[in-house]
Amino acid sequence: GQQLNQSPQSMFIQEGEDVSMNCTSSSIFNTWLWYKQDPGEGPVLLIALYKAGELTSNGRLTAQFGITRKDSFLNISASIPSDVGIYFCAGLPLTGTASKLTFGTGTRLQVTL
């Protein structure tokens, strides 16, 4: 099925560093969602974005909905070991509720002390 282009695919960073990841699409989305998934667990919603240009924060996390509606980024500031996991972006199309999510390919984050 369709996937969003998410980058980077993986990253090793040191504790305390800032992290940036982004998603791009050839299609327009009405909603962008960012999830974190630990191994064997369900994706946990981090941030939801509903308007083009919207910038939203959740603690050390900040995400933005691109003005073209085709991209989004997630920043994590001052990373800590528990930030380790896989981060997925997901988009919902313009039409319809109860719509399926289109997921990004994921960014695997590993944090070293």
Add this chain to the structure above:
Amino acid sequence: AAGVIQSPRHLIKEKRETATLKCYPIPRHDTVYWYQQGPGQDPQFLISFYEKMQSDKGSIPDRFSAQQFSDYHSELNMSSLELGDSALYFCASSPEIYRGLRTDTQYFGPGTRLTVL
């Protein structure tokens, strides 16, 4: 806060057996979605239900069926299991318009790990 509940969390079946996965959405959520996630993959959409009616269908095999009941819980029925069905199965739910929340923000359960031997 209450989350999506899935049962069982782990299930081991033999080939050609059947399996039933259950999902209990967050209270006041009337839409449920089922996703399948293989190792190292992103979740793939299977099927969704809104107000007990099927609303969208993805890459769900004909061997699988699902329904949503009057209490909004949902069950995914899987028959003639194949080795390739081994995966994590997630249920997600989204709310009706409530306190300004959009209907389409999906909250995931912890998943059921199905292993087919």
